[in-house]
Amino acid sequence: MSIPAVVPAPASLDPRAGAPFRLTASVRIEGEADAAAALSALVEARTGRTLAGDGNGDGPTVTLAIERSGAAESYRLVADEASVTVTGADPAGLFYGVQTLGQLIARDGDDWIVPAVAIDDAPRFAYRGVMLDVARHFHPVDTVKAYIDHAAGLKLNALHLHLSDDQGWRIQLHSRPKLTELASSTAVGGDPGGFYTHDDYREIVAYAASRHMIVVPEIDMPGHTHAVGLAYPELVEEPVIAEHMREEGSELPETGRPYRGIAVGFSSLKIHDEATYDFAADVFGELAGLTPGPYLHLGGDEALGTSDEDFALFVARVSAIIADLGKTPVAWHEAGDAPDLAEATVGQYWGFVKPTDGMDEKARGFVRNGGQLILSPADAIYLDMQYPTGPTLGLTWANGPTSVQRAYEWEPSTTIDGIDDSDILGVEAPMWSETIRTLDDIETMAFPRVAAAAEAAWSPATGASDLRTWESFRARVGALGPLWTSLGIGFHPSGEIDWA
Ligand code: TNX
Numbered sequence: 001m002s003i004p005a006v007v008p009a010p011a012s013l014d015p016r017a018g019a020p021f022r023l024t025a026s027v028r029i030e031g032e033a034d035a036a037a038a039l040s041a042l043v044e045a046r047t048g049r050t051l052a053g054d055g056n057g058d059g060p061t062v063t064l065a066i067e068r069s070g071a072a073e074s075y076r077l078v079a080d081e082a083s084v085t086v087t088g089a090d091p092a093g094l095f096y097g098v099q100t101l102g103q104l105i106a107r108d109g110d111d112w113i114v115p116a117v118a119i120d121d122a123p124r125f126a127y128r129g130v131m132l133d134v135a136r137h138f139h140p141v142d143t144v145k146a147y148i149d150h151a152a153g154l155k156l157n158a159l160h161l162h163l164s165d166d167q168g169w170r171i172q173l174h175s176r177p178k179l180t181e182l183a184s185s186t187a188v189g190g191d192p193g194g195f196y197t198h199d200d201y202r203e204i205v206a207y208a209a210s211r212h213m214i215v216v217p218e219i220d221m222p223g224h225t226h227a228v229g230l231a232y233p234e235l236v237e238e239p240v241i242a243e244h245m246r247e248e249g250s251e252l253p254e255t256g257r258p259y260r261g262i263a264v265g266f267s268s269l270k271i272h273d274e275a276t277y278d279f280a281a282d283v284f285g286e287l288a289g290l291t292p293g294p295y296l297h298l299g300g301d302e303a304l305g306t307s308d309e310d311f312a313l314f315v316a317r318v319s320a321i322i323a324d325l326g327k328t329p330v331a332w333h334e335a336g337d338a339p340d341l342a343e344a345t346v347g348q349y350w351g352f353v354k355p356t357d358g359m360d361e362k363a364r365g366f367v368r369n370g371g372q373l374i375l376s377p378a379d380a381i382y383l384d385m386q387y388p389t390g391p392t393l394g395l396t397w398a399n400g401p402t403s404v405q406r407a408y409e410w411e412p413s414t415t416i417d418g419i420d421d422s423d424i425l426g427v428e429a430p431m432w433s434e435t436i437r438t439l440d441d442i443e444t445m446a447f448p449r450v451a452a453a454a455e456a457a458w459s460p461a462t463g464a465s466d467l468r469t470w471e472s473f474r475a476r477v478g479a480l481g482p483l484w485t486s487l488g489i490g491f492h493p494s495g496e497i498d499w500a
Helices: 034-045 092-105 141-152 176-184 200-211 227-231 243-248 274-290 308-324 333-337 360-369 403-407 441-444 449-458 470-479 481-486
Strands: 012-015 028-031 061-066 075-079 083-090 106-108 111-114 117-121 129-132 158-162 214-221 296-297 328-332 344-348 373-375 424-431
Touching: 028 034, 034 061, 034 092, 034 111, 034 481, 061 092, 075 092, 083 092, 083 296, 092 117, 129 141, 129 449, 141 158, 141 200, 141 296, 141 441, 158 200, 158 424, 158 481, 176 227, 200 214, 200 274, 214 274, 243 470, 274 296, 308 333, 333 344, 333 360, 344 360, 360 373, 403 449, 403 470, 424 441, 424 449, 441 449, 449 470
Parallel strands: 028 061, 061 083, 129 158, 129 424, 158 214, 214 296, 296 328, 328 344, 344 373, 373 424
Antiparallel strands: 012 117, 075 083, 075 117, 106 111
16 A cells, blocks of 8 residues: 655655555544544545444544643654544644644545654744735734635644735734724735724634644734835835836826735835834834744845944844843844844845845844744745736746645755754745635645745654655645545646646
């Protein structure tokens, strides 16, 4: 029999001889209630069958337990003819064991089985994320929830929400009500905008938590702030129009009018005005109160109109504001060489797998400052890059189009010289939304490439496991097609994969 198809690849997987476990109507699920509910939902989606769970006697059992030992988020799964046992080191570990079990369910004639197997599994990196840009196009709460569900199935545990950009402001703040009153109603291309109320945001946070996922809110500063100027014009500089923006002939940003184009780098908050830091304190203060997770992201990318000195001053002050709130600041890699950045600020690297333009040196700056890195190499795991064939959605600037194989074949520990696993907090796959309007758009761009990012984040390093090859990955992902379909995941049926 072929190797059971689990994605991301587990730390250790040991196929056992012997008959499989049969998911008959008399199977009982015992143990932790949350995990049992998650498993029942998966079984029902995949097989159309409801498991009894009513203790009606002596049927084979699935036992779901928590045993506080082993690494955070780890689990052990043992299946044989008589029983399946999933033991998590904590609730998240048990949840991940259940996700693995869901992937193991296979058809056998008219039956559904779980092959005999023993799996011991734990994540390589603590932070495993997806980012959704809800600023270029707004995505409603239900879309976000669906993406949370589908990402959590790949053992991803962080949802980074890019909540503001030139085109719109997407989170209601009582301290600064004009942001959503005056700067949220439009999006790229003149499409309708939108925003999350406090209740919406809390609903997203709670839903994510129920899937063992934290929310990392980003308010992008000092650039990407044209929308701030619609609400609080006194806080922003005049747009800096680069020559290429004129040559492209698309709409140019104008003070006081919503921006509908997709150029970057033209806007800035005023760096030498105390009102800017009052604003940052209000914004991050209110977000800190709404966000149970440890991170607040201050952006810091592509501040092209700001001098290096001013940029350094700005990110130092805003990272200190966030640290004083008791949160860990996160910034895009540009901030990494700012001399007075708050200690232990996390850097998010968006350069290429082979770094260019000194981006790796900026990334190393965070580590010298006592922080760690989140790796989001744009030419591998920017999910908004076009595919070579298929959907015409997406951009191409990051060496695109980006194949599934390219999304897969990179190794976190060799991306930035001088950086090893202990310097890496994790891996995150961003989805910018200039061309992405709907849940279908999100899922077709994300799946299957987000599975490659999940494997980089969770699984053993390239070379440390037989499963960590492109050939193994494409076979395992192909085997997940029916599960994804049954869960309503609108994946791109890429020709690089042999779909089951
Ligand atoms: C670059 S990479 C950006 C975003 C764009 C994205 C499009 C980075 C931190 N910023 O502003 O949306 O490219 O792919």
